[in-house]
Amino acid sequence: MAKKFLSGDExxxxxxxxxxxxxxxxxxxxxxxxxxxxxxxMVEEGSLESEFIHVESEHSALxxxxxxxxxxxxxxxxxxxxxxxxxxxxxxxAAGGRFPxxxxxxxxxxxxxxxxxxDQRDSISQLDSGWIQxxxxxxxxxxDFALMxxxxxEHKDISTPFMVNLDGFxxxxxxxxxxxxxxxxxxxxxxxxxxxxxxxxxxxxxxxFSAGPEHNYIFKYKEHQALLRAKSVIAExxxxxxxxxxxxxxxxxxxxxxxDADYILITLGSITGLxxxxxxxxxxxGKKVGVVRLRYIRPFPTxxxxxxxxxxxxxxxxxxxxxxxxxxTIFTNxxxxxxxxxxxxxxxxxxxxxxxxxxxxxxxxxxxxxxENGAEPVNxxxxxxxxx
Amino acid sequence: MTEIIWYGRGGQGAFxxxxxxxxxxxxxGDFYYSLAFPSFGPERRGAPVRAFTKLDAKSILDRxxxxxxxxxxxxxxxxxxxxxxxxxxxxxxxxxxxxxKISDEVYSFDGSSISDSLHLPTVNTVMLGAISEISGIVxxxxxxxxxxxxxxxxxxxxxxxxxxxxxxxxx
Numbered sequence: 001m002a003k004k005f006l007s008g009d010e011x012x013x014x015x016x017x018x019x020x021x022x023x024x025x026x027x028x029x030x031x032x033x034x035x036x037x038x039x040x041x042m043v044e045e046g047s048l049e050s051e052f053i054h055v056e057s058e059h060s061a062l063x064x065x066x067x068x069x070x071x072x073x074x075x076x077x078x079x080x081x082x083x084x085x086x087x088x089x090x091x092x093x094a095a096g097g098r099f100p101x102x103x104x105x106x107x108x109x110x111x112x113x114x115x116x117x118x119d120q121r122d123s124i125s126q127l128d129s130g131w132i133q134x135x136x137x138x139x140x141x142x143x144d145f146a147l148m149x150x151x152x153x154e155h156k157d158i159s160t161p162f163m164v165n166l167d168g169f170x171x172x173x174x175x176x177x178x179x180x181x182x183x184x185x186x187x188x189x190x191x192x193x194x195x196x197x198x199x200x201x202x203x204x205x206x207x208x209f210s211a212g213p214e215h216n217y218i219f220k221y222k223e224h225q226a227l228l229r230a231k232s233v234i235a236e237x238x239x240x241x242x243x244x245x246x247x248x249x250x251x252x253x254x255x256x257x258x259x260d261a262d263y264i265l266i267t268l269g270s271i272t273g274l275x276x277x278x279x280x281x282x283x284x285x286g287k288k289v290g291v292v293r294l295r296y297i298r299p300f301p302t303x304x305x306x307x308x309x310x311x312x313x314x315x316x317x318x319x320x321x322x323x324x325x326x327x328x329t330i331f332t333n334x335x336x337x338x339x340x341x342x343x344x345x346x347x348x349x350x351x352x353x354x355x356x357x358x359x360x361x362x363x364x365x366x367x368x369x370x371x372e373n374g375a376e377p378v379n380x381x382x383x384x385x386x387x388x
Numbered sequence: 389m390t391e392i393i394w395y396g397r398g399g400q401g402a403f404x405x406x407x408x409x410x411x412x413x414x415x416x417g418d419f420y421y422s423l424a425f426p427s428f429g430p431e432r433r434g435a436p437v438r439a440f441t442k443l444d445a446k447s448i449l450d451r452x453x454x455x456x457x458x459x460x461x462x463x464x465x466x467x468x469x470x471x472x473x474x475x476x477x478x479x480x481x482x483x484x485x486x487x488x489k490i491s492d493e494v495y496s497f498d499g500s501s502i503s504d505s506l507h508l509p510t511v512n513t514v515m516l517g518a519i520s521e522i523s524g525i526v527x528x529x530x531x532x533x534x535x536x537x538x539x540x541x542x543x544x545x546x547x548x549x550x551x552x553x554x555x556x557x558x559x
Contacts, residue, residue: 003414005410005537116430169425170425170451175407175411176421177414271451273449274452276449356428360452
């Protein structure tokens, strides 16, 4: 392993290089651009042997990736925000075709008002597309996800595309120390992609076909089952990853000080670090608080979340998303998990960071206070709490 | 945690300086953590920009913009204003690239004379040398290791000469 000082985008590109994708199709968009720039440089200088295809749009980027995956190639693409929305038509094609493409998405706000800064409304709007969705907290985890995502997506029991999300700018453009594994370590972890789900001239078969009402629902059921099975493959991948690289993350979610916590804040992505820091300072004042970081939103960690919060008195969900006219979508998912698990505790939704708005120490301290002392079901940070 | 805010204009290399300082610090070993990031957003040449470096002995969890700094380094003296002192922690210092004395509280350092003498188009690595000498948080050798690791080869020599010239100037 080599220690390097890299941005989240650069670290992710290093992870992709180590995964040896045979085809990369890409269209640049801020704040994802650096990932595909670095990969094109790696191909140019010969440190990555891959077919790098410049396409004319995000719709083409994913279409191209689907075509490459259909001939059995390990395939990578990356996007962000409006780019993800432009390729949205192709997302269920990739999932329904069971093509294990890995895509990095740099989380960024969606227009209007036009804005290039980070929030998570782009990827969360696509939760129903059939992709596995994971969220990194720092650049190291981004690099590690690049390797783990292929292991999970390509597993023969899963065969499902995988979207790795990195918070725009806060992760993609922030430099930090990252351990870059050796190629030998990466190869030990990640075997070459082999599949029967490929076009092969010697074994002719039909892929990506139509299916009428008689059979269509069976395909959808199988897609759902594969996503659920991914939970155990995620655990398997983590275990193997820890053995080789000495790092582990906790699987579907990561808990912090939750064992005896009365009040737990549930969140995702790069804001978690600050939440843990505030939890530490509240603990030193005698407050029994904890933090849960959701690493995966699809498949959703229903049982793991229930186990983490079952003894708490109340929970809060902090997310950079709003489903207009209802509530934050992560909140909906958390409440469903609590209800299904028979956990009847108060839960509050805190919407923050939209359009890149900074979430401060004071905001998070106030969120913990509101979880303990009560709040509205849905609260906008900076308007209804903390500065409201 | 030691926190540095850099002020410059688009094209002056404020973020490159922020990044090199973080890299130089982390090169010291396992218990040297750093984060470096620019003020996010569209980039425009000549527009005022900020950049941030955070240094600590443990992993840095707070990724928000620094509100109180140990050092503020200003590459372009037209960006200095008195209220900037409100962004300093107790005992914090402002370092300005200028030929003029601003006040007793502000450290004036004539970085541009050094970069001009080396025909360097930017003053960023000179001011990087200045904060290194004034603060002692990294050595000139650390900086030059970072320059070798993270700057394009063709501009490494001149920038290393710049930091060494700063060291001479402080002697």
